[in-house]
Amino acid sequence: xxxVSSPMSVSRGAGAPVARRKLLxxxxxxxxxxxxDEGLRPGDRLPSNRALSERFLVATPTLREALRRLxxxxxxxLRHGSGVYVRADLARLIMVNPNRLRLDxxxxxxxxxxxxxxEPHLAxxxxxxxxxxxxxxxxxxxxxxxxxxxxxxxxGERSGPGAGPDGALHAxxxxxxxxxxxxxxxxxxxQVLDSLIDLHDEEQRYIxxxxxxxxxxxxxxxxILAAVRGRAPVxxxxxxxxxxxxxxxxxxxxxxx
Amino acid sequence: xxxVSSPMSVSRGAGAPVARRKLLxxxxxxxxxxxxDEGLRPGDRLPSNRALSERFLVATPTLREALRRLxxxxxxxLRHGSGVYVRADLARLIMVNPNRLRLDxxxxxxxxxxxxxxEPHLAxxxxxxxxxxxxxxxxxxxxxxxxxxxxxxxxGERSGPGAGPDGALHAxxxxxxxxxxxxxxxxxxxQVLDSLIDLHDEEQRYIxxxxxxxxxxxxxxxxILAAVRGRAPVxxxxxxxxxxxxxxxxxxxxxxx
Numbered sequence: 001x002x003x004v005s006s007p008m009s010v011s012r013g014a015g016a017p018v019a020r021r022k023l024l025x026x027x028x029x030x031x032x033x034x035x036x037d038e039g040l041r042p043g044d045r046l047p048s049n050r051a052l053s054e055r056f057l058v059a060t061p062t063l064r065e066a067l068r069r070l071x072x073x074x075x076x077x078l079r080h081g082s083g084v085y086v087r088a089d090l091a092r093l094i095m096v097n098p099n100r101l102r103l104d105x106x107x108x109x110x111x112x113x114x115x116x117x118x119e120p121h122l123a124x125x126x127x128x129x130x131x132x133x134x135x136x137x138x139x140x141x142x143x144x145x146x147x148x149x150x151x152x153x154x155x156g157e158r159s160g161p162g163a164g165p166d167g168a169l170h171a172x173x174x175x176x177x178x179x180x181x182x183x184x185x186x187x188x189x190x191q192v193l194d195s196l197i198d199l200h201d202e203e204q205r206y207i208x209x210x211x212x213x214x215x216x217x218x219x220x221x222x223x224i225l226a227a228v229r230g231r232a233p234v235x236x237x238x239x240x241x242x243x244x245x246x247x248x249x250x251x252x253x254x255x256x257x
Numbered sequence: 258x259x260x261v262s263s264p265m266s267v268s269r270g271a272g273a274p275v276a277r278r279k280l281l282x283x284x285x286x287x288x289x290x291x292x293x294d295e296g297l298r299p300g301d302r303l304p305s306n307r308a309l310s311e312r313f314l315v316a317t318p319t320l321r322e323a324l325r326r327l328x329x330x331x332x333x334x335l336r337h338g339s340g341v342y343v344r345a346d347l348a349r350l351i352m353v354n355p356n357r358l359r360l361d362x363x364x365x366x367x368x369x370x371x372x373x374x375x376e377p378h379l380a381x382x383x384x385x386x387x388x389x390x391x392x393x394x395x396x397x398x399x400x401x402x403x404x405x406x407x408x409x410x411x412x413g414e415r416s417g418p419g420a421g422p423d424g425a426l427h428a429x430x431x432x433x434x435x436x437x438x439x440x441x442x443x444x445x446x447x448q449v450l451d452s453l454i455d456l457h458d459e460e461q462r463y464i465x466x467x468x469x470x471x472x473x474x475x476x477x478x479x480x481i482l483a484a485v486r487g488r489a490p491v492x493x494x495x496x497x498x499x500x501x502x503x504x505x506x507x508x509x510x511x512x513x514x
Binding site: 017018020021024028032036064065068069070071072073074075078080089090091092093094095096097098099100101103106107110111113114117118121186187188189192195196199 | 274275277278281285289293321322325326327328329330331332335337346347348349350351352353354355356357358360363364367368370371374375378443444445446449452453456
């Protein structure tokens with residue numbers, strides 16, 4: 001461990017708490033600036049803790065605290081024995097509150113109503129703006145959903161919430177909604193939708209597994225894909241409106257039940 | 258300083274970084290649980306660091322790191338010499354990425370387009386659902402804007418971006434938009450709008466001060482208030498659509514200029 005003493009190091013005197021906060025604020029800023037200036041991308045590894053400590057003239061424990069803070073806010077991932085990696089979430093403008101409370105029923109319905117406002121607009125825009133490569137990506141999410149459902153193979157394996165096949169199906173279905181949002185071409189709205197889905201993802205998976213109609217949802221997703229691929233914005237919007245209304249009815253029944 | 262030694266304290270051996278992360282994750286969770294269990298509200302003060310260290314059986318530096326992390330994620334505010342206070346942001350589901358990069362022109366226009374999708378819906382809902390007390394709050398934001406403009410008093414003081422009167426006017430105008438969003442009754446959408454405004458607040462203030470028409474904006478805000486107060490949802494929606502289109506045109510000109 002290389003603990004470099006420097007003007008940025010912190011004394012242990014009476015003012016230490018404030019000085020340390022300022023030091024950490026500055027240090028996280030400098031680490032972020034390093035990521036930007038070096039053009040590091042999601043998945044890229046930062047220099048070693050030792051190299052960063054020497055570059056920024058701080059002791060290793062201070063550097064580690066700054067990195068833990070950047071991990072807590074989604075900017076990097078600390079992999080034990082491997083290093084520190086840039087996370088895709090660093091590029092986000094909007095994120096889910098890491099300290100959020102559990103959702104109550106009203107909050108879940110608010111999230112669904114927000115999706116009902118935003119997603120039809122996104123489906124319509126995607127039908128206008130998506131490139132062929134993007135449409136292939138969208139189709140791939142539904143291929144994965146089809147595999148998880150056992151479509152075209154043997155009978156689909158069905159099991160309770162949290163089990164393997166349901167987990168894969170839910171992940172593929174949510175990837176469909178998230179990818180469609182990206183295809184619409186507005187980064188802010190795509191991130192808003194990502195956050196809304198992140199927020200109720202767990203409840204949604206549970207409710208759909210218990211109360212949802214998996215095959216029906218899959219066919220509706222395929223119809224939306226076909227409308228987007230066929231450059232039919234009005235139809236894509238309408239199908240999404242109907243789909244999300246169905247989802248809300250399922251969730252409302254589940255919450256009342 | 259009371260450094261309580263306990264099973265939760267961390268060794269300085271080879272596994273220390275991982276153990277310390279887990280300890281900090283658990284400690285922040287327990288501090289949040291304490292806030293919930295005690296029913297602490299925004300502005301309420303947490304027990305002293307010494308009391309918290311003793312309650313959670315951790316050393317004071319560890320507690321401080323957990324509190325700094327909670328501060329970095331918007332849950333609490335550390336006031337030097339005074340204590341640790343709960344922040345209103347703790348109740349948010351969605352927040353702005355504290356590590357976000359600077360916005361480019363595309364990002365600013367994406368944010369405005371997102372507002373054009375969301376805010377007319379919120380204006381319409383507010384006209385249907387707002388209570389009289391909420392409408393008074395909405396009107397108060399425009400009273401503050403009027404004062405900052407010098408409406409009804411002497412000639413309004415005009416000065417460059419960042420100066421006092423402009424800052425007060427901008428804050429009052431943004432309070433109008435945020436309050437209207439809250440009146441619509443969907444917590445998720447109100448928080449989405451809060452985040453969108455937070456994101457481009459600084460650029461928006463600058464652009465409006467240089468390129469905007471303050472008096473025109475104020476009159477449009479008053480017209481929206483009148484429509485919401487008069488329970489005219491369709492009119493409230495239409496006025497908001499037109500208002501945000503104007504705002505986008507001003508911003509587009511500013512970004513191109």
